[in-house]
Amino acid sequence: MHTQSPTAPPTSELHQIFGARFVTEGPELDRVSRDESRYQPQGIALGAVFPETTAEVCVALRWANQHGVQVSVRGTGTGLSGGALAYDHGLVLSLERMNQIVRIDPVNRLADVQAGVINADLNQAAREFGLFFAPDPASATTASIGGNIATNAGGLRCISHGVTRDSVAALEVVLADGSILHTGARTLKNVVGLDLTSLFVGSEGTLGVITSATLRLQPIAAGTPYTFRASFESIEAAGRAVTAIVNSVQTPEVLELLDARSVEIIEAYKPSSLPADGNNLLIGQFTGLQAEAMAQDTAQLCREYGAAEVVIAEGDSLLEARRLANPALSAQGLRVSCDVAVPVGQLAEVFRGIDRISQNHGRTISVVAHAGDGNLHPTVEAEDTAQGYAAAELVIEDITKLALSLGGTISGEHGIGLVKRDQLPWQLDDTARRTHQLIKHALDPKHILTARRGI
Structure with a gap:
C-alpha cells in the first residue's frame, strides 16, 4: 500500500x-x-x-x-x-481522457482538439475531408497531440512539412496557478503581441499544461505515392546522397536512412525482404501527380552517388521497415539511444565520427535517421545491468558532443526531460539558461510543473 x-x-x-x-x-x-x-x-x-x-x-x-x-x-x-x-x-x-476531436474546419483547414487526442485518430478523422495532420512521429498510433506539442515532435514528414510547431495555430494552456491562457489565432497571419504559442510548443510541460489546440491541416496530395529504396555500401555515401537530394529541386515527402546493422536487426525481427547484402538503406517517398517521375529522378541521383541497387514501388510498403526500427532494436538489446541533429551537409562527417566512437568504445551502434532534416537516432548496445547502461551512456555522450561540434543540437525532437538535463550547459550558455529560468519563474513561481526537467 x-x-x-x-x-x-x-x-x-x-x-x-x-x-x-x-x-x-x-x-x-x-x-x-x-x-x-x-x-x-x-x-x-x-x-x-x-x-x-x-x-x-x-x-x-x-x-x-x-x-x-x-x-x-x-x-x-x-x-x-x-x-x-x-x-x-x-x-x-x-490528460489521456481529454480525447475529443471538437471540430474539423475543412474550409480553413483547421482542427480543434483536446490534448489527449491520438495523432493517428486525428488523421483518420481529417481524411474524411481530404486533409491530414502533417507531424508524423514513429509513435503516431499511440502518441497524443498534447505530447506532440509539448515536445515539438518531428517524425518522418519533417523534410516536407516541418515540425509540430509549424502546424499549431493556437493553444489553450492552464498555468501553474490554475488560470487559463489562450494563445494564437485561427488566421494565417497574426502579429498581435508576443508569439506565446511558440513559447509553449516544445516546453515539455515546464510552463503550463496544454489542454487543447487549434491545428493546421494539409490537403492530401492527389495521385499515388511512390517510394524508392536505395542501397549503399558506405553510409557516408548515403549521407552525401541525402545532401544532394535535399539540395535538388524535388523535395520528398519522406527521406529516411537505416544503417546496415539496423537493416539486419529489423529483418530478423520481422522479415520483409530487406536486402541481405550488409548495405545501408536510404528510403524516400514522393507524393502528388508527378510522384513517379520524381522518384525515378531521385533514384538516378542515388545511383550517381554510388547506390548499388535502387527499387521503386507504389504506396507505403517500402516504408514499413522504418517504422519497425524502435521495437526491433530494443528487442535486440540496443536500449540506449539519443536523437541528436546536425546540419544536413554534415551527415557524412557525423556518420564517420559515430563509426570512430563505436570502435573506441568497442560497442555496437545502430543508426536510423530522419535523414532529410539531419535528425539521427543512434542506439547503443547495452547489457541489462547498471554497468552496461552506464557504459552505453558514455557512448551517447560522445555522440552528442560530436553532433554539437558539427553545429548540431543535443535533441532534434524527443526533448530534454531527465535524460538530457545535465547536457543542457553543453548547448545553452549562461545567458540563455538564465533567460529560460526567468520565464519559468514568471509563469510558475513555485516551480511545481515538471520542476526537475530541463531548465
Whole structure:
C-alpha cells in the first residue's frame, strides 16, 4: 500500500472532484508514473488525476500550487526523454481522457482538439475531408497531440512539412496557478503581441499544461505515392546522397536512412525482404501527380552517388521497415539511444565520427535517421545491468558532443526531460539558461510543473 509523507497535503478536494478518477495506489498509478524512457520514477506519487475538462485541470493545478506539490504532466507516456515521470509524493496529471476531436474546419483547414487526442485518430478523422495532420512521429498510433506539442515532435514528414510547431495555430494552456491562457489565432497571419504559442510548443510541460489546440491541416496530395529504396555500401555515401537530394529541386515527402546493422536487426525481427547484402538503406517517398517521375529522378541521383541497387514501388510498403526500427532494436538489446541533429551537409562527417566512437568504445551502434532534416537516432548496445547502461551512456555522450561540434543540437525532437538535463550547459550558455529560468519563474513561481526537467 502507498504510504504518504507525514506532511502530505489533504486530498479531500481531489477525491470530491475526481472521485474514482483520482487514484492513490495500484497498477493504474504505476502505469501513469513512467514513460517509455530508460529512466525510472524516483519515488511514489501521492496520486494521479484523470481530468476530462479544462476546468478539472484548473482544479488540480490550483490544488497543487496551493500545497506546493510537484506535478508531472503526461499524455499517453510515449516520450523517450524522461519528461513524464512521477515525482516522489507528487501529483500525476494525465490528460489521456481529454480525447475529443471538437471540430474539423475543412474550409480553413483547421482542427480543434483536446490534448489527449491520438495523432493517428486525428488523421483518420481529417481524411474524411481530404486533409491530414502533417507531424508524423514513429509513435503516431499511440502518441497524443498534447505530447506532440509539448515536445515539438518531428517524425518522418519533417523534410516536407516541418515540425509540430509549424502546424499549431493556437493553444489553450492552464498555468501553474490554475488560470487559463489562450494563445494564437485561427488566421494565417497574426502579429498581435508576443508569439506565446511558440513559447509553449516544445516546453515539455515546464510552463503550463496544454489542454487543447487549434491545428493546421494539409490537403492530401492527389495521385499515388511512390517510394524508392536505395542501397549503399558506405553510409557516408548515403549521407552525401541525402545532401544532394535535399539540395535538388524535388523535395520528398519522406527521406529516411537505416544503417546496415539496423537493416539486419529489423529483418530478423520481422522479415520483409530487406536486402541481405550488409548495405545501408536510404528510403524516400514522393507524393502528388508527378510522384513517379520524381522518384525515378531521385533514384538516378542515388545511383550517381554510388547506390548499388535502387527499387521503386507504389504506396507505403517500402516504408514499413522504418517504422519497425524502435521495437526491433530494443528487442535486440540496443536500449540506449539519443536523437541528436546536425546540419544536413554534415551527415557524412557525423556518420564517420559515430563509426570512430563505436570502435573506441568497442560497442555496437545502430543508426536510423530522419535523414532529410539531419535528425539521427543512434542506439547503443547495452547489457541489462547498471554497468552496461552506464557504459552505453558514455557512448551517447560522445555522440552528442560530436553532433554539437558539427553545429548540431543535443535533441532534434524527443526533448530534454531527465535524460538530457545535465547536457543542457553543453548547448545553452549562461545567458540563455538564465533567460529560460526567468520565464519559468514568471509563469510558475513555485516551480511545481515538471520542476526537475530541463531548465
